[in-house]
Amino acid sequence: xxxxxxxxxxxxxxxxxxxxxxxxxxxxxxxxxxxxxxxxxxxxxxxxxxxxxxxxxxxx
Amino acid sequence: xxxxxxxxxxxxxxxxxxxxxxxxxxxxxxxxxxxxxxxxxxxxxxxxxxxxxxxxxxxxxxxxxxxxxxxxxxxxxxxxxxxxxxxxxxxxxxxxxxxxxxxxxxxxxxxxxxxxxxxxxxxxxxxxxxxxxxxxxxxxxxxxxxxxxxxxxxxxxxxxxxxxxxxxxxxxxxxxxxxxxxxxxxxxxxxxxxxxxxxxxxxxxxxxxxxxxxxxxxxxxxxxxxxxxxxxxxxxxxxxx
Numbered sequence: 001x002x003x004x005x006x007x008x009x010x011x012x013x014x015x016x017x018x019x020x021x022x023x024x025x026x027x028x029x030x031x032x033x034x035x036x037x038x039x040x041x042x043x044x045x046x047x048x049x050x051x052x053x054x055x056x057x058x059x060x
Numbered sequence: 061x062x063x064x065x066x067x068x069x070x071x072x073x074x075x076x077x078x079x080x081x082x083x084x085x086x087x088x089x090x091x092x093x094x095x096x097x098x099x100x101x102x103x104x105x106x107x108x109x110x111x112x113x114x115x116x117x118x119x120x121x122x123x124x125x126x127x128x129x130x131x132x133x134x135x136x137x138x139x140x141x142x143x144x145x146x147x148x149x150x151x152x153x154x155x156x157x158x159x160x161x162x163x164x165x166x167x168x169x170x171x172x173x174x175x176x177x178x179x180x181x182x183x184x185x186x187x188x189x190x191x192x193x194x195x196x197x198x199x200x201x202x203x204x205x206x207x208x209x210x211x212x213x214x215x216x217x218x219x220x221x222x223x224x225x226x227x228x229x230x231x232x233x234x235x236x237x238x239x240x241x242x243x244x245x246x247x248x249x250x251x252x253x254x255x256x257x258x259x260x261x262x263x264x265x266x267x268x269x270x271x272x273x274x275x276x277x278x279x280x281x282x283x284x285x286x287x288x289x290x291x292x293x294x295x296x297x298x299x300x301x
Contacts, residue, residue, distance in 0.1 A: 004103050011100070015110035020175050024114045024168040025099075028121065031160050032272070038156075039279045046286035050295050 067146045069285045070294045076278040083275035090268035097261035114172040115258070120266040122165035124273055125193060126228055128158035132200070133225045136218035148214035149288060151221065152204055153281035157273050159197035166190055169242075177241055185234035186242035189227055196224040210288060 005011040014021040066072055098116030105112040132154040138147035169187065170180045181187065204210075204217035230237075235244045289295055 001101055003100050005100065014113070015104055017109055017111035017175055020111050020171045021113055024117060024171045027167050027171075028117050028164050031164055035157065035160055035276060039276060039283070042280065042283040043286075046283045046290075047301050050286060050290050050300075053290060054296055 067144060069146055069149070069289055070292075072146055073282055073285045074299065076282050080275050080278040080282075083271045083278065087268050087271035087275060090264055090271060094261050094264035094268050097257055097264060102257040102261055108176055111172060111175045114168050116261050116265050118165060118168040118172060119262050120269040121161045121168065122190070123266055124269045125158060125162035125165050125190070126231060127270075128154050128161060128273055129193060129196070129221075129224070130228060132158060133221045136221040139214055139218045140222070145288075146285075148211075148218065149281055149284045150277070151200075151218065152214075152284050153277045154273075155197050155201050155204075156280065157276045159194060159201070161269065161273070162190065162194040162197060166194065173241075182241050184241045185238035186231065186240050189231040189234050192227050193224075193231060196220070196227060200224075 012018060012022075066075060094116065098113055102113070102116075104110045132151045135147040135151040135154070138144050139151065166187070169190075173182070174180050200217045200221050203220055204213045207213040207216065234240060235242055286295055286300070294300070
């Protein structure tokens with residue numbers, strides 16, 4: 001379980017393939033962040049809609 | 061144990077809320093372990109160089125893209141046969157996460173392909189059938205929301221999902237059936253330490269993706285339940301928000 005790289009700069013450089021490796025890992029990270037934000041937005045909207053309906057019914 | 065107890069939306073809503081955080085915690089722990097193995101411990105491949113490390117997210121996301129479609133199709137089957145409400149809601153909750161994994165599998169494959177094949181995209185059987193999978197997810201979501209009556213959307217989308225199952229064996233066996241640029245399923249590397257670390261890292265990352273998918277689906281199904289049951293009394297009760 002020894003670390004393969006001898007330095008952090010070597011790790012980030014990915015043997016010259018940095019662009020391809022980090023575009024891949026970065027895209028997955030971005031997709032997960034976006035999905036989690038969208039999940040929260042959807043939940044807030046669903047709860048707000050229920051709240052709104054309840055208020056409307058209370059008025060009538 | 062009465063399984064129908066959990067198929068009632070209010071009961072499942074609460075159960076999903078209690079379970080979801082644990083799946084995210086498990087996913088995060090597995091991802092840290094898997095990324096440690098894949099990015100830091102595993103040695104660089106002699107032939108492909110460091111770009112092969114994309115495998116640690118490419119293969120898990122590609123597996124999940126197919127597995128989630130299969131699970132979604134099973135829920136669709138339940139919807140069509142038993143007309144159950146929760147199964148249709150689960151299918152709707154799985155689709156966006158499945159589409160996300162499909163997109164990432166295509167994207168990472170593309171960035172892996174450029175330095176290894178010299179191209180970002182090729183109309184090869186494996187790549188094309190995976191792209192069809194992405195369109196099936198989009199079609200499912202569009203069709204599910206295309207009707208005034210959500211129950212009709214459920215059934216129409218379920219039918220599409222079941223027809224689309226044909227695509228799964230096509231994706232899986234495409235590398236055997238056709239002469240593809242995409243490499244076959246058996247990846248062999250020289251040296252056993254390499255093989256073991258690579259396989260372990262890939263499996264750990266796959267479990268992480270799996271746990272994340274369950275967590276995201278459980279969170280989303282709670283919103284779907286609220287959207288669909290908004291007229292029911294229980295959504296105004298305690299413990300919902």
